Amino acid sequence: MAINVKVMKRPEPETTSYLRAALSGMALTFKHMVNPKKVTQQYPEEQTDLHPRWRGTHVMETHADGRPKCVACGLCPTVCPANCIRLVGGEDDQGNRYPIVYEIDEFRCIFCGMCQEVCPVEAIHVGRHFENAEYTRDRFVYDLDRLMEQEHPSTLLWDPSDPAGE
C-alpha cells in the first residue's frame, strides 16, 4: 500500500507578516507585568516560611549556662537508621553525664527526625533550615559546638496541642 503524504500549505514568507503574532505575544507579556498575582519569589532577599514539620539540619539545645542538654544516653545513635551519629559519653566535673564527642554526619543523615523523637531530654532536634552550603565536605560533619551554635528554629514533629495526633 502506497503511503499517502499530505503536503501542508505553508504561508509564503514573502507575502506574510509576523507583526500580528509578535504583538499578541507581547500583549501577554505586558499583561503579566501588571498582573497582581505574582508567582516568582525573590529568593534570597525574600525567604519562604518553612512548614513547621520541615526537617533539616540539626540543632542541639543548651541549658541556660551553655552546657548541652544531651546526657549521652546513646538512644539517637541506636535509633539512627543511617548510622550518622557518633557519640562518646563521659562525666563532667560536676558529675553529670555528658557527650565528650557528639558528631552528626549531615551528608549521611536522611532527615527522618527519629533522633529528635527518641531523645529523652529533648536535646537534639532536626531544624527548619535548608541552606547548608560549605566549601569543603568535612564541614558537613557537625560536632557538638557547631550543633549548639545553630540558630535556626527546630522542627515540630507533632502538633503540641494534639501530641497523639487524634
Place this chain on the structure above:
Amino acid sequence: MAEMVTLTIDGKEVSVRKGTTILEAAKQVGEEVPHYCYHPGLSSPAMCRMCLVEVEGAPKPMPGCVTTVAEGQVVNTQSGEARHHRQGVLEFYLVNHPLDCPICDMSGECYLQDYVHAEGRKHGRGREPKRVFGRDDFGGDVLFYGDRCVMCTRCVRFMSEVEQDHRLTVVERGNRSVIDTFFDEGLDGTHFHGNVVDICPVGALVSKDFLHKARAWDLTHTPSICTSCSQGCNIDHHTRDNLVQRLKPRENLDVNGWWICDYGRHNYEWMNHGDRLEAPLVRGGEPSGAMGWGDALRTLLERAADKKGSVKAVASPFASNESLGALKRLVDALGGGDIVYRSPRAEDEVTLEGFPTLVRRKDLSPNTGGAGRLGMKRVGDDEGHGGLENVANHDGVLIVLGDGLLDQAEAFGADAGLFVYLGTHGSAAAAEADIVLPITSHAEMEGTFTNYEGRVQRFWPSLDAPGMARPAWLVLGALAAELGRGSVVKTAAEAFAALAAEAPAFSGMTYDDIGTRGAVVNESVSLTGD
C-alpha cells in the same frame, strides 16, 4: 535417688526434686518468674516480693523463691491474679525510683526496666516528691546510686555470705533505708567486690571502670576464659568497636560459680593494645622484608631444611592447647628438642570463702596445665623472667611462641642457625629473629585452655585479628604438615583433634564434648606442681 514431686506450673506438668522452690521449678518449664532478691548463689530472704505467684488453694500469693513445691500443686505464674500482685509491687518500687534510665549504666540490662515494661502500669500515679540520696563512692571499683536501689540486699548478702567480709549493710528504716559501708572502710582491699555490680539487678551499684563507657545494647557478648590465673574462670567478653569493654563472669558451677575475682575482671586492657605485628617479616638473605604468609613460610622451610637435628623452643602458657600441640609437632618434625615455658607466679592464693572452688591461683597463666601435659618444662623465676640461658645461645633452630622475651637482651638468639619468633607484639629481644610471624591473641581466635585441675575449656573469638595475624596453631600446623607431620588443619576443632590424636591426656576429647562447660582431661594428677 532423690524423692521427686510432680506439680503443674502454668498448665505444664513437671517433676522436680523435693525441696525445689517454685521459682526454680518454673525455670524448668521455661517460665521466668520476676525476682530481685533471689539469686541462686545466695540465701533467699523473700523480701523483694517480686516473685509472687498464685498457688491454687493458698489464701494469698506466695513468694516463688522460698515456697517449696508440693505434690499435685497447681501454680500460675502468669495469671491475672499473680500479675496483679506483681504490678502493685512494681508500683511501689517506682515511688522513689528516679527513672534516670538515660544516664544509668544499667539501662538495657536492668531488671526493673524489664519487669516494668513487661508487667508494670502504663502510667505512674505518684505525685509526691521522691526522696534523694545522691551518689556514694563505696571504694574499690564500686559506685552506689542510692536512688536507684530496690533494696534487694543481694550485695549485702554477697559480701557476708560469699566473700564473708561484712563490708556492706542496710542503714535506716522504711523508705529511708539505704545500703551503706561501715564508716570510711568501703570495699577497698576486698578481692571479689566487683561481683556486687554484676548481681545488682538495677543500676544502684555500677562499675567505675565501666562508667558511661558503653550502652548495654551496643555490647557483643562472647564466651571466653579468664587468662589472669590458672583457675580458668568462665567469662564473657563484652566488646564494642572491636575493643573489649569489660569482662563479666559466666556461670559454671564446676569452676567459678557465678563469680570472678577483681584482678581478673580488670585485666583486659592488654587485649586492646595496638602496635601489633601485622605481617610476616623475613630478615637476612633473600628474599627479605615484609611478605605474605606463603612466601614467609616457604622461606622458613627452605632455611630450616639444612638445620635439622637440634631445636629449642620457648612456648607461652598463654597459648592455647592447639597452638602448643602444633608447636610440639613442628619441633618433632624438625628433629625434636626441648620446649620450655615461663610463667609468673603469685605469692599467695586468694580464696572466695563462700565458694571455695574459686581461688585466685598462684599460677598466673591460663594454660600451664596444657603446657605441662604436653611435656613442656617450666623455667625461670616467679616473675616469669630468666631461665633461658641455654636457649639464648642455642646454635640450631630456635622457635619462640608467644613469649614476649621482655627481660632478655637484644643479643637473644644471635647465635641461632634459624630464629623464628611468633608473637602478637614486637620485642627488643626479637631483634635477631630471622623470621617474625604475627599471631593472634586468645581474644582473636578459637581454642582451649587447660586449667589447674586439668579441665579443658573452650574460648571463642571476640575481636577481629589485626592485619595478617593468624592463630599460631594454623601457622605451626601448616609448617608441621609440610614437613610430613600430620595433615593441614583448617579449623580449631581439627587442630584439637590433631592434638587429641597425639597427646594421651587429651585423647578421646572433641570440641563437641567440651562444649561451653569444659571437660576434664584423662588423668587427674596435675603435672604442674602445686
